[in-house]
Amino acid sequence: MTDPTDGPTPPEGLPSGLAADLRELSPSELRATIVHAQELLRSHGETDSPIEPEPGDDILRVTEHDGYTEVVKQTRCADGCADCPHGPYLYHVIDEPRPDGSHAPHWSFMGAVRTDDE
Structure with a gap:
């Protein structure tokens, strides 16, 4: 097995024993x-999971929290945009009930964020 410090950080709320296993x-x-x-x-x-990238989206990070999913993504628009990609942007996504009894993801824009690369 590889060094555990080389791997991803376990999500919030995951028991440490389970993460180790x-x-x-x-x-x-x-x-x-x-x-x-x-x-x-x-x-x-x-x-x-309600996280399905739209065409042109680059999902950079998805972190599950109690009650919502945190998503950091960049967006690419039409060809010829000199400023692409746009972002990264932070969103909170919840599974929202609809009047017909179905559920759909609801994306709330939280704002621009910095990545570790910046």
């Missing part, structure tokens, strides 16, 4: 864990 899994075992976790979410009535 996940670091020890092979890619195949991690994929099976993702499938099982998604099945468990559906059994609790949860839907899949």
Whole structure:
């Protein structure tokens, strides 16, 4: 296994013991864990992640929080834009109920952010 300091930071709220166990899994075992976790979410009535990039979006970071998903993304517009990409911008995304009983992601623009590269 690689040095744990080289890997991604576990999301807020993930028990440290579980994060340590996940670091020890092979890619195949991690994929099976993702499938099982998604099945468990559906059994609790949860839907899949509302984060689906639009054409021209570059998702830089997705962080799950209690009650919302934090997304940092850049946006590319039509060809010929000298200022592309635009951003990065921070959004908070929630799974919003609709009057017909369905759910849809609601993206709230929070503002421009700096990335580690800047």
